[in-house]
Amino acid sequence: MRIFISTGEVSGDLQGSLLIAALKRQAAAANLELEIVALGGEKMLEAGATLLGNTSSIGSMGILESLPYILPTIKVQRQAIAYLKQNPPDLVVLIDYMGPNIGIGTYMQQHLPGVPIVYYIAPQEWVWAVNVRNTARIVSFTDKLLAIFPEEARYFRGKGAKVSWVGHPLVDRMQDAPSRQEARAKLGIAPEQTAIALLPASRRQELKYLLPVIFQAAQTIQAKLPEVHFWIPLSLDIYRQPIEQAIERYGLRATVVSGQQKKQVFAAVDFAITKSGTVNLELALLNVPQVVVYRLHPITVWIARKILKGSIPFASPPNLVVMKQIVPEFLQEQATPENITQAVMELLLNPERRQQTLADYKEMRQCLGEVGVCDRAAQEILQMLPKTRDWGLGIGH
Structure with a gap:
């Protein structure tokens, strides 16, 4: 089973690596073989992902601040989309990193609609959404949203997303x-x-x-x-x-x-x-x-x-x-x-x-949930894999 994970910046690389470790644990317990391909950083590479592009230093906060990163972001996004076109994954996991991930999610929805998309750690639209357009796009292409904050879960559920609150991964770390x-x-x-x-x-x-x-x-x-x-x-x-x-x-x-x-x-x-x-x-x-x-x-x-x-x-x-x-x-x-x-x-x-x-x-x-956050998130993700539903591998609940 091939899972594609997309994230950026230092914090996304950390969260991605914690998730990969949990996915491997849960997959081994269910006799599932996983191949993980990703946009991320060194920590995700160490956790066992094949990196399509290193995004840990491509990121900024703010409007003017993001200008130098537009071209590197477009380049890495294109690389990912070209790869997905040639090698459709069984499942896509998006972690935060709003600009590139909305692009990848929209591409998947239009060209590979059969591939489930899980958004884990959604962009903080629930804190500072200036308009609801991005929220609407996230909700439209996401099959399952795994929230780490209670407020985030409430916000996206209210906008029509299918949401599970798993707790915050740092509780485990x-x-x-x-x-x-x-x-x-x-x-x-x-x-x-x-x-x-x-x-x-x-x-x-x-x-x-x-x-x-x-x-x-x-x-x-x-x-x-x-x-x-x-x-x-x-x-x-x-x-x-x-x-x-x-x-x-x-x-x-x-x-x-x-x-x-x-x-x-x-x-x-x-x-x-x-x-x-x-x-x-x-x-x-x-x-x-x-x-x-x-x-x-x-x-x-x-x-x-x-x-x-x-x-x-x-x-x-x-x-x-x-x-x-x-x-x-x-x-x-x-x-x-x-x-x-x-x-x-x-x-x-x-x-x-x-x-x-x-x-x-x-x-x-x-308010951050019980220990075992990453394993809960991994179980939710593996349940979304098309074949695990058919094979009834007893993952999760």
Whole structure:
């Protein structure tokens, strides 16, 4: 059975790899042979997919920001469609990555209508849909939508999609995180040392818009807390050089580690200053208080506010899960070194604020589903394979 999976960016590559591992487990249990072909990144390759194109660094947030990626995106989309035309899969799984995946889904619907399509982790239209056209297209070509947030499930069900809420895959991924003591021992962090994670970028544009503000705040915090040390896990190795140059420029006491050590760093640190994204949930699941920062090109923001009339309730997933602010967010003009520093110092030095954050994290955790998310998603997907329905292989329920 051939499954084609399409996703992009660093977070999509991570989610894709977790799903591939679960698909292989579930298929082995049902004596099914799977071939997985994908658009994704290194992690999916390691999990056993054959990559048609590497999309982990093709991605952006915003209107102007996406312009440099239009041609690479079209190229990779064409590659995928040419492959699908020659080698129709038994099933297609789309993960987030809205622009390319809507193109691939629409192509499949028009040219290979017999192939089932599962959308796992739908684009966040439920948060910031400016118009419902994209939602309507997603619903029209998707046979089954696997939602990771309760709010996402409600939104798409209301629009007519066939939806299963499986829970959030990071619930599984964070199960094997080391304890704080283990992690600090491995990284050589002394008990009395304050360790803060800095997470400025998983996209190139974020090096430009977020890194300077986050590093300026870190500079001020370092002056106030002489015992502080910063830890920076890389999302992509290509960012090592610009980040190390910036550390020197701002005079920070900081250690850059590879993405493989990210979980270890998160388990060890007292706090994080971070861009908005999946990483906010990883930190929340490990009970790390955080301040979230995001900035886009001013023209993108102007267009969104004035012309598209877009307004988003929150930017970071922990706040979106419970639809209230449990972690401070500083977006656009609010994202200043002064605001970040003030919020960090308050959360670090005020035990009551810290306790409140941990209580809020606990509430959020209950909205993310039970452990076994990836296996539930894999079972739902394998049930959609045409032959497993005919053979009655006893997959899933």
